[in-house]
Amino acid sequence: MTDAPTQPILEIDNLTIDLPEGNDRRHAVDGVSISVGPREIVCLVGESGSGKSVTAFSIMGLLPKGQLTPSGGAIRLMGENVLEASEERLRELRGARMSMIFQEPMTALNPTMTCGDQIEEVLTTHTDLDQATRQTKILDILEQVQLPDPPRMAASYPHQLSGGQRQRIMIAMALVLEPVLLIADEPTTALDVTTQEQILKLMKEIQKTHDTAVLFITHDFGVVAEIADRVAVMQWGKVVEEGSSEAVLKRPQAPYTRMLIGAVPSFTPHGRPREAKAPVVLATDGLCKTYGGGGFFQRARPVHAAQDVSLEVRRGETLGIVGESGSGKSTVARCIARLIDPTSGHIYLDSDDIAQASQSRLRSLRRRVQIVFQDPYRSLNPRRTVGASIVEGPMNYGMSGAAAYERARELMSLVRLDPTALDRFPHQFSGGQRQRICIARALAMEPDLLIADEAVSALDVSVQAQVLELLDDIRRRLDLAMLFITHDLRVAAQVCDTVAVMHRGQVVEYGDAASVFSDPQHDYTRALFAAAPGRGFDFGGALASG
Amino acid sequence: MFGFIIQRLLATIPVLGMVAVFVFLMLRLTPGDPAAVLAGDNGTPEQIEQIRQSLGLNEPLLVQLGIWVGNLLQGDFGQSYFFKKDVAELILLRVEPTLALAITTLILTIAVAVPIGVIAAYKHGTWIDRAVMAFSVAGFSVPVFVLGYILIYVFAMEVKLFPVQGYKEISDGFWPFLHRLILPSITLSVIYIALIARITRASVLEILGEDYIRTAYAKGLTPSTVLRKHALRNAAVPIVTVIGIGIALLIGGVVVTESVYNIPGLGRLTVDAVLGRDYPTIQAVIIVFSFVYVVINLLVDLTYSLLDPRIRY
Numbered sequence: 001m002t003d004a005p006t007q008p009i010l011e012i013d014n015l016t017i018d019l020p021e022g023n024d025r026r027h028a029v030d031g032v033s034i035s036v037g038p039r040e041i042v043c044l045v046g047e048s049g050s051g052k053s054v055t056a057f058s059i060m061g062l063l064p065k066g067q068l069t070p071s072g073g074a075i076r077l078m079g080e081n082v083l084e085a086s087e088e089r090l091r092e093l094r095g096a097r098m099s100m101i102f103q104e105p106m107t108a109l110n111p112t113m114t115c116g117d118q119i120e121e122v123l124t125t126h127t128d129l130d131q132a133t134r135q136t137k138i139l140d141i142l143e144q145v146q147l148p149d150p151p152r153m154a155a156s157y158p159h160q161l162s163g164g165q166r167q168r169i170m171i172a173m174a175l176v177l178e179p180v181l182l183i184a185d186e187p188t189t190a191l192d193v194t195t196q197e198q199i200l201k202l203m204k205e206i207q208k209t210h211d212t213a214v215l216f217i218t219h220d221f222g223v224v225a226e227i228a229d230r231v232a233v234m235q236w237g238k239v240v241e242e243g244s245s246e247a248v249l250k251r252p253q254a255p256y257t258r259m260l261i262g263a264v265p266s267f268t269p270h271g272r273p274r275e276a277k278a279p280v281v282l283a284t285d286g287l288c289k290t291y292g293g294g295g296f297f298q299r300a301r302p303v304h305a306a307q308d309v310s311l312e313v314r315r316g317e318t319l320g321i322v323g324e325s326g327s328g329k330s331t332v333a334r335c336i337a338r339l340i341d342p343t344s345g346h347i348y349l350d351s352d353d354i355a356q357a358s359q360s361r362l363r364s365l366r367r368r369v370q371i372v373f374q375d376p377y378r379s380l381n382p383r384r385t386v387g388a389s390i391v392e393g394p395m396n397y398g399m400s401g402a403a404a405y406e407r408a409r410e411l412m413s414l415v416r417l418d419p420t421a422l423d424r425f426p427h428q429f430s431g432g433q434r435q436r437i438c439i440a441r442a443l444a445m446e447p448d449l450l451i452a453d454e455a456v457s458a459l460d461v462s463v464q465a466q467v468l469e470l471l472d473d474i475r476r477r478l479d480l481a482m483l484f485i486t487h488d489l490r491v492a493a494q495v496c497d498t499v500a501v502m503h504r505g506q507v508v509e510y511g512d513a514a515s516v517f518s519d520p521q522h523d524y525t526r527a528l529f530a531a532a533p534g535r536g537f538d539f540g541g542a543l544a545s546g
Numbered sequence: 547m548f549g550f551i552i553q554r555l556l557a558t559i560p561v562l563g564m565v566a567v568f569v570f571l572m573l574r575l576t577p578g579d580p581a582a583v584l585a586g587d588n589g590t591p592e593q594i595e596q597i598r599q600s601l602g603l604n605e606p607l608l609v610q611l612g613i614w615v616g617n618l619l620q621g622d623f624g625q626s627y628f629f630k631k632d633v634a635e636l637i638l639l640r641v642e643p644t645l646a647l648a649i650t651t652l653i654l655t656i657a658v659a660v661p662i663g664v665i666a667a668y669k670h671g672t673w674i675d676r677a678v679m680a681f682s683v684a685g686f687s688v689p690v691f692v693l694g695y696i697l698i699y700v701f702a703m704e705v706k707l708f709p710v711q712g713y714k715e716i717s718d719g720f721w722p723f724l725h726r727l728i729l730p731s732i733t734l735s736v737i738y739i740a741l742i743a744r745i746t747r748a749s750v751l752e753i754l755g756e757d758y759i760r761t762a763y764a765k766g767l768t769p770s771t772v773l774r775k776h777a778l779r780n781a782a783v784p785i786v787t788v789i790g791i792g793i794a795l796l797i798g799g800v801v802v803t804e805s806v807y808n809i810p811g812l813g814r815l816t817v818d819a820v821l822g823r824d825y826p827t828i829q830a831v832i833i834v835f836s837f838v839y840v841v842i843n844l845l846v847d848l849t850y851s852l853l854d855p856r857i858r859y
Binding site: 092096099102108111126173 | 756760761762764766767780853854855
């Protein structure tokens with residue numbers, strides 16, 4: 001990629017960053033060497049804890065002081081070692097020569113300043129341009145990141161914009177001074193697939209027109225396939241494989257890379273035969289949930305979070321509800337669990353209509369529907385042992401403490417965790433282990449229906465594959481009906497028997513997973529498939545055959 | 547926004563009404579007779595009875611309440627039993643010292659508490675942070691009157707930098723006016739500085755962990771710009787809330803401080819009126835204070851929407 005005589009824009013040379021005493025390993029980053037040439041996009045791939053973000057932050061000199069300290073090697077930006085630069089020099093470089101965009105566009109912008117002011121701040125900090133020139137520059141860069149109506153965007157506060165628009169603002173802010181290096185830390189991870197596709201496209205275009213070198217941090221091989229010129233794979237603070245995007249994706253050498261690529265779920269549905277005669281556990285009929293609608297003092301416009309949703313799940317089957325954020329998929333799940341009250345329609349659990357059941361009747365119904373939530377870090381009470389969290393439900397319904405703990409031990413083995421670990425606290429477990437505990441907690445109630453609300457979305461691919469397999473195993477063994485809410489089409493293809501695609505509160509397509517995936521009927525479903533990153537690249541399959 | 551203000555101002559009417567009735571009844575239920583106080587130590591029962599008659603204290607309670615509320619609605623706070631003056635006039639005479647003390651205290655509090663709170667948050671875990679927190683605990687713990695007498699002893703009697711007591715009106719010149727307010731303001735503000743510095747530190751510390759602070763550093767801003775422009779404004783809502791509560795509490799503090807420093811303000815008026823069972827004055831002062839509370843609360847709520855564009859009324 002690099003022209004022979006040109007110097008690399010960024011050269012990380014044998015970088016070592018120490019972790020504070022008492023960690024499981026001594027170095028967060030251990031002898032890493034990566035270079036990014038002019039006009040090159042290098043993807044740094046790895047799972048959480050691999051050291052990829054630490055590497056990125058060390059380039060910017062933004063590592064938390066006293067916790068992570070670079071102890072060896074060099075980071076050269078256009079030949080200048082930033083590890084030896086003074087604080088003042090680093091401030092000159094940040095925002096002007098190198099800039100960074102972050103994962104969460106929702107929180108990365110200051111909510112009390114207009115977007116225009118936040119971009120202007122970069123200009124006033126690094127240049128002596130006058131007010132008028134600054135304004136022109138701001139409007140120009142907003143135009144370049146393809147935001148509609150730049151003057152209005154500049155005058156808007158972040159909360160008035162969508163996630164994709166905010167990420168465009170971040171990109172505009174990062175590129176307004178034409179830095180030589182752009183570091184993008186999982187910039188599309190928090191976005192919907194269709195938005196992700198647009199942002200990736202934009203980044204590629206703008207990188208070409210601005211001649212920027214890009215270091216792109218991601219965990220998603222789909223994204224790598226879309227954008228990377230070269231790839232470096234990191235594990236445990238070390239680079240385990242490096243090469244051109246083509247070579248690494250198609251002919252991975254390191255076992256870890258092979259495992260990662262193999263763990264990416266395939267688009268091809270599993271093709272498991274369905275049992276036609278299985279009894280229907282859950283059916284919804286014309287389920288609606290409307291928010292707002294204007295009180296006496298408000299003139300809020302009603303929001304139809306779910307409209308006329310009719311679905312059914314049979315025993316031993318998994319129904320996937322697929323959609324982007326705001327599509328109403330979680331609203332439907334919460335209505336079914338009666339965590340929120342549906343506005344109208346019916347929810348049949350076996351033959352009981354629970355849609356309008358009273359609180360006292362709900363108490364006995366609660367046991368039969370259980371949810372596993374998205375974020376395993378926040379859905380377990382940090383101050384209770386995991387055992388206490390698991391037995392709380394059954395004991396609430398009259399099981400004796402001894403029996404409940406006995407059951408908890410069985411469940412721990414069922415979810416493949418050490419049964420003796422019940423007296424530990426959630427922080428002593430990894431994300432994947434916590435999600436297993438959440439599954440055990442849900443199963444302790446012996447539900448008829450298990451709802452998994454984005455239950456694997458927060459997990460690394462390799463862990464995700466294991467949890468998906470576990471869920472599938474449990475569904476089979478306990479003959480459970482499962483409602484699987486996800487935004488990830490690949491995951492849906494692997495676990496679901498039937499799929500409902502939701503868009504703006506409505507089910508736009510509903511049918512067998514095999515037929516929906518092979519022959520999508522609705523335009524929105526097609527758009528969703530087309531936007532999925534790395535669609536031309538069948539990961540799971542590629543490795544199986546190769 | 548405008549509708550919100552009107553709505554909130556209208557809501558003060560029932561609040562003030564309830565306060566009026568409550569205060570009126572509480573005063574009559576507590577022991578003590580204004581007529582006996584006015585008659586003095588040598589007053590005969592006949593004299594006391596005559597005074598009761600002339601003040602209308604022999605009327606049934608509801609009639610007294612009706613007359614008072616009726617006058618109130620016409621803007622008449624009544625006559626003070628003790629000072630023999632219109633209560634409204636009495637209050638107006640005493641407003642300036644109290645207002646002056648409250649304002650200087652407020653300025654001093656904010657000028658000291660917010661910066662040290664921000665610095666403590668920025669330097670958290672260091673000796674600076676610990677010193678600010680230690681001062682905070684000490685500031686909470688020392689009673690206002692103890693601190694007042696200590697300051698008088700050290701700075702007025704030993705060092706002779708400030709007068710011991712007294713008040714000069716602003717029309718007597720700005721420096722004499724301010725000079726006499728310095729010790730009282732310091733006395734009164736210490737506890738608020740302690741409180742607000744703590745809240746500022748906690749609030750800013752939380753904001754410093756936000757993603758947009760990292761974004762601000764990534765733009766190449768200096769730490770002081772990040773703290774001022776990005777951290778403080780986002781941390782401001784809880785700080786403003788506590789400042790608002792502080793202003794309300796200040797009125798309580800004013801009573802003690804004015805007594806210690808012999809300042810003829812509303813605090814002193816309240817104390818004198820209570821000691822003299824001067825019902826009309828006590829009632830009027832409390833109604834004025836309640837109105838001030840309500841207005842401060844409204845101002846605090848309006849400030850929220852200035853600070854945070856996501857809050858709109």
